[in-house]
Amino acid sequence: MQTLNRQQLFGLILLTLIWGINWPVLKLGVTHYPPLSFRMLCMWLGLPVLALGLVINKVPFAVPRAHWRELFWLAVTNMFIWHALIIFAVKELSSGRTAILGYSMPIFSALLGAWFFGAQLRARAWAGVAAAAAGVLLLLWHEITQMAGRPLGVAYALIAAAAWALGTQMLRRTRLPVPTLTISFWMTALTCVVISLLSIAFERHQWSVPNATAWGAILFNAVLIFGVAHAMWFKLARDLPPVASTLSVMLIPVVGVFSGAWWLNEALHWQDSAAIGLMVLAIASVLWPARKPD
16 A cells, blocks of 8 residues: 655545536536537647647657557547546446546456556555445435446446546556656547547537537636646556556545536435445545554
């Protein structure tokens, strides 16, 4: 296990708030604009913000040609599948419950790490995975009936979470000899192209000028999600062990659930409060410093 330093802890808190609040923002965005086109505008407007970060920090843009293939597959698992599917899931389901399903990712990540990447997990790491899974089930308690009639939304979110989990494992093990911010920029740039092609193919006939609500959601995502949060996440995912980096963000769906309830009047139940305790337990199980031998 690895303890977060002050910079990582600050980044995690900021990431939790930004990504948590973004779930009801996403719901508003896709309610007022076609989902793929909404995502396309967010990403193209966010890419210059991310590029500015590279310039300010004097981070090189270049990636050696020998590593382009690896970069492409990192983008496929971390970005392409996630962004194409989760935006449809949030349109089909409530924002809070989409966040819960999307953040089943840590469970997939721990299992993939143990089964396919030879990760040796301590007992308390498995306890954290179990607590996170129990929290997800509790938060979904009152949604099973409603989601049964919308299986595609559930499937989109779970496939997106599994792909992201695989991407997190790959990112941790990448041998790309470039800064994480450079990887983030090029993964975002590649995803811009893919989402744009999908938008042209499936939503071109729905294009129009976004209204004020849609523009607010687009700009929030452009600046804070694609310009800031993604780079912060990739840095944490690359620096920390996969289980620590993934379970450490399990409070994001909790923020998503409660911000959706406050902002969009999505219903809350006692299971939501109980799940918070389980999420905190999951986080503590992987981030609490190990006891030093006497």
